[in-house]
Amino acid sequence: MNRIYLDHAATTPLAPEVLEEMTAIWLGPGGNPSSVHSFGRTAKQRVGRARDRMAQLLGCASAELVYTSGGTESDNMGIFGAAWAQRRKGKDHIVTTAIEHHAVLHAIERLEEQGFRVTRLEPDRSGAVAAEQVAAAMDEQTALVSVMYVNNETGTVQPIEAIGAAARARGIPLHTDAVQALGRLPLRLHELPVDLASFSAHKINGPQGVGALYVAKGTALVPQLLGGPQERNRRAGTENVAGICGFARALELVESGRETKRQTVRELRHRFLELLTEELGAAGCIVNGGSPELVPDIVNLSFPGLSAESMLMNLDIEGVAASGGSACSSGALSRSHVLLAMGLGELATSAVRFSFGMGNTIEDIAHAAQKIATVAKRLRNMV
Template structure:
């Protein structure tokens, strides 16, 4: 039986080149970057070089990057750090969307419990946020707007340039969850109307447990983790030196391959959809968010009359890893909050599966997987 991984939007395999660079760090000599002796100075130099390398790829200043433990912390830190700083300036209103990752949604829920006022906007039927709605929701008390760049479930690309420009005109801080955009879209942070942006290494064939938060120079920001003076007093805690170096290498590789990877992902996507159309008919599935701009390697499909949970379980038995809905603590599936916000019926949202392609996927795997999906869909419909 084949073993095929098509869940790259969840996490990606660690690149060999990244592992090699991290292994050198792990083999030592070790050192705490905050220590003043030679071991500490060496670790600090390695950390500084990693920060410089990431800043070069993101087109920002190294001083504008804070290393974190991953995307969730970057989102939480960016939102809370900006919101509390703005509250000192008399602003307590937050605008976000109903299709954000839970790392944003739950962080905003906590801020609301702490006294902030929150506006949550719905997308249109394609999954895109309408800039005019965001602008209409802004007022003199708005402290912060948070809109993701690429949706993790549908791959929809959001119009952050228009939203960010409007926020900047009004003195409102703009946070962007760019975790799924990293390595997929060109990011020149100093040219973008963005004050804070969140990133994670494990989405680009880097290590898990390391991320970064971009905080543009001059942005009001309140630290949330207290302790030592690390990260210019913005995020306490001993830094993950090996992780930072792995992140830097992964980003360099991702950027060098970005255009060629995009072309390859388009080919895989088109072939997968073409085969499904041939095998079960184009009317047998719905491409969610297909009328909006999407990254090519995230494909969200609903199969009317088929339970996503049944399809996922059967695909797993066949050795094919994909995802659907949102995983909860029990391991079962809950209805996707993204698809629900887009207006999909309970039946369509409950039949949605996300296929996300990445480095290592071959055309042969795509063709084999499409055949298995088609066979399972027809079988499940017949027995339902």
């Protein structure tokens, strides 16, 4: 069976060039970057070069990138690190949104348990939070603002520049979870009014288990992992040398092809929605999320009257991989907190996320749309 992977927002296949770069390191002599001998020095140089390559592509200084084990750790490090540093100055208020990834939501819930006051902003029906809302929520005690760049469920882009400008005007640090923005939007970090930004390699055809946190020069941060002096005392632990080099290679690849890919993905999205609307009618598949801006790679669709769980199970049998709301520990789907916050109510129950990426062709998309329409019609006849 021709299986079609439409879940690139969950994780992406490793690019062959990344595997090649990492394999050369794994098969090489090894070496701990903290060791003083030649093996260690080589490993250290590799990490240093990867950091320089990434910093150049992201428009920041090498020293401003801290490597982590992924997006989750970067979010935790940025949020706890900055909030605790600000609390030393007597600040105890956090502004965030109701549509953040769980890595941010749960970290901020922990801060709340530790005595921080939290303001959670609701998005509008398109999934966007306005900069004015964020500005109005900030007060004298605000320690940190955390607003994601691109939402992982809907692809909605938040107005980070305007939010950052409002935060900068009040001297409040801004953290943004930019995990889904990397490779999709042009990022020049020094030109953005952002103090902390989280990234993850496996969303851009890099390895799983590697991430980075951008910490703008001068941003106070209390380290979360204690031990050795790695990462300029900001994150202890032996560096994942091959993973870091793989991340740098993946970023080079995604950045060099970003504009071409965006165009291709736009065409895929257009064809996908055109075919589905032809088959199911506009009322049979409703696009969730949108204005003011949306990344074309993520398509969140509600199939009114159907359950997302049955859709996903049947699509999997047909060879189409997509995803729904947040997975519970039991493996069952809970309704997405993002779609509920957007006010979608019942429509959230039937929402499925399709996300495009490397390897998807226009033929795959047409084939997948056909399968999706067949499954939706079959399930509809059963209800």
